[in-house]
Amino acid sequence: MVLKPSDFKTDVFADWCPGCGDFGIMTALQMALAELGLEPHQVVLVSGIGCSGKEPHNVKAYGVHTLHGRTLPFATGIKVANPELTVLAIGGDGDGLGIGAGHFVNTGRRNLNITYIIHNNGVYGLTKGQASPTLKLGLKTKAMPEPNINEAVNPIALALVAGYTFVARSYAYDVKHLKDTIKAAVQHKGLAFIDALQPCPTYNDINTREWYAGEDRKDPQTGKPQSRLYRLEETGFDPVVHNSGEELEKEMSAMMKAREWGDRIPIGVFYKNELQPTFVDRIVNRIPFYRTNPPAKQRISDENGESTADLSEFFNDLRTS
């Protein structure tokens, strides 16, 4: 059965502000899932809180809308219990890089085969516009009483050093690019991170749709706006680690790209490395049957309700008579 993006829609009203980037991300997600040939029950969307946290309710797939910052731990538990599931974690920039920063970094150490999409709009929307960890130092969006006193964290650079093996950026209003990026992330063997740039039409009056589109920097010749976003794939940039000898070089060139911001902002895949063992591979090394018989699939009791566990080996170690 071939599913269409509309098969991944629910009838829940999406209550984001008009013009919110979340609409684009939701649409790209639904399209990607359909094009990947997945069925709704095979997919689990795990979210944090805030505006982006509501997204799973608008997608027909298993949805787990969790706590502020805890998206990745929930996703980890789900995936480890049943590695057959396609697990996507979605959350805001504050969720993943502020309150959940410890999970962001430590999940990188496991290379679990899940996809994490951060909705990056520079503000805490649902609490009415405070600075998020990705807002640059000195900027003052409209609801802030004073300019931002903190420097911004660089999500791409942080993902690279934390050990994410697929690191990409896309843009909420470039739905096709985002859809393709999500597809590539889900198909990646390992932990994938997407920094999804997204205007907040209500609270971020600096990094607006017009700002990304370059309305303020029209080509003097043609009078056309010059978009700040450019595609890495169109510059011949090769993010793929083809052999282990290339790891450092690829990571460094990704890091250089990660530092670009302002008038030229790269989108696309910064880094992709499938040579690292995934968390599932590592568990299989210890528990050989894990892939076929993971925790969620094990038969723990027989037809009489008796536990299938035989404790005799435990007891033998402790036995005194």
Next chain:
Amino acid sequence: MKEVNWMAGGPQGAGVDSAANIFGRACGYGGLYVFGRREYHSNIKGLHSYFHLRVSQNDVLANVNDVDLLAAFDAESVLRHLGEVVSDGGVVVDKDQLTTKVMGIPTLPPEFKEEVQKYMTQKGLGESLSDFLADAKKAGVHIYEIPYMDLLKTVAAKLKIEQISKVTRMINVLTMGVSFALLNYDLELVEKAVTAVFSEKPKVAEMNVVALREAYDYTKKTFTEAFPYKLEKTEVMEERIFVSGNQAVAMGKVLGGCRIQAYYPITPAADESEYLEAHEILKTRGGEGGIVVVQTEDEIAAVNSASGAALAGARAATSTSGPGFSLMVEGLSWAGNSEVPLVITYYQRGAPATGLPTRDGQSDLRFAVHAGHGEFPRIILASGDIRECFYDAARAFNYAERYQLPVIHLIDKAMANCSQTYQLFDTGHFKIERGEILDEAKIKDHPYKRFRFTNTGISPRVVLGTKNGVHWYTGDEHNEFGHISEEPQNRIMMMEKRMKKLELVDKEVPIKEKVNMYGDASAENLVFSWGSPKGAILEAMDMLKAEGFGLCFMQLRMLHPLPKEYVGNLLKAARKVIDVEGNYSGQLGGLLKEETGVEPDYHILKYTGRPMTTTEVYGALKNILGGKASERQVLTYGS
């Protein structure tokens, strides 16, 4: 045979634990019952630690105040415990330590030094360890001065080892060899225990056996006068194990079907997770079995990963202590709201804050009952001994899945790090009850309603990944599908749906799984408690019974929801109600007052971080029964 209380003491890292493990096993092989308590500082190497083992031909459930034979690895152990040695008991001491100036021992904390100084002044003692020992000797204590270094040199020669430093780690085994010789115990059984404890390191086992024999033979030859305490082996007809609380919980979880444990290292919980990880491939009937142990980045990740795994259909748990549970509280609230079958094993230790991180405490009952913002159902179990730790660990998963709620299993450090001999746990009568889980064929609603309103409050559950079962969870209030809803009427119905599951627990779970009753049911005075004081209370009651004092003992095992009618009737019928627990404020007493209106007449409390002993509980109860006690008695025994 009189019972024997043996204590091994030494600096951390010197092998007190393995000595105690060997000692306990050796006694177990001879058909003896053993209760062992481990005490240690929050320190890796150097600070004082000890293991107190009580050995008898009859079952032993707790420690007593006495030490019959003290095996000291170092001077501090002598200084710390000499006062506990009974007047005809013995002390095994390193001959080279006799001249040690006690006030110069660098690891002594200033408060303890002050006590020692006071004692020295009072008694007019000199400052050498030998002055203290001479004083004890006057009182009748046997002092066994052993040349540890000479013995080690002989051992090294026999093993053809040139560097003496390679054998100094075996001081612990020397003290055991001396002890068993004095106690006149069968050396073969001790050798068997050494071999078992070092089964994975046969070379080490071999070295230890040589050292053991050397010390044993030396003692037999040198001290010909009989020591008044003896260990006599006895026939044992049943199968027994020597097991710690951490191990019992781990095995209970495996029996109960736990297949994922997420944890963050913390004392005294981490040993359980490590034990599970060491046994991750399980022996199972019908299909392969394994438990995945995930060490997460913090306790927040641990509890939420466990919740995620539970939603995916695995029986999942986390294991922690007070500081870790503090971090888990928001996750607990989410699990309560989303009706997640989550199991949290909660090992209490001395608190607040970092508190007494390696010591005992029972001060987190109210925290466990009230943890989490908002109102949601939970079950709280509290085990009273190591056997109960095993069964409650397994049973927790049944409750969690049947009632779709978080279960907190309270244990305290005294059980976690105590070891005891038990008849092999019977696993035959335990049944796994998973509650209502729908597979694809059984899903009737289309679309499926995860939080369907039902009479019982329990909605048949579908695990993530089931075809045609797509549904949603949210930390927000939600409708039957799991979508966010702030509608007042829905809110009322959802709150009632969740909370009424507690009524079902009240009705369905048999009282014998919630309360244990002991002693004389017709006695007019009632003792109640929870957790580790159980053993000391039971033994104290036996002693009092022999003196003609009957008591009835109610041990609460399900602390939430409290079986308040049953408990209330018992409390109301009693003449004197006595609360025994390991905290400052009598937390269970307070809860019972709230739930039943009955206030305890007496409190026996302890918050030194050391578990209650039979001796002190006996004394405190006797004070009450003799009309000589104040309303509040605070116990202090133990160093």
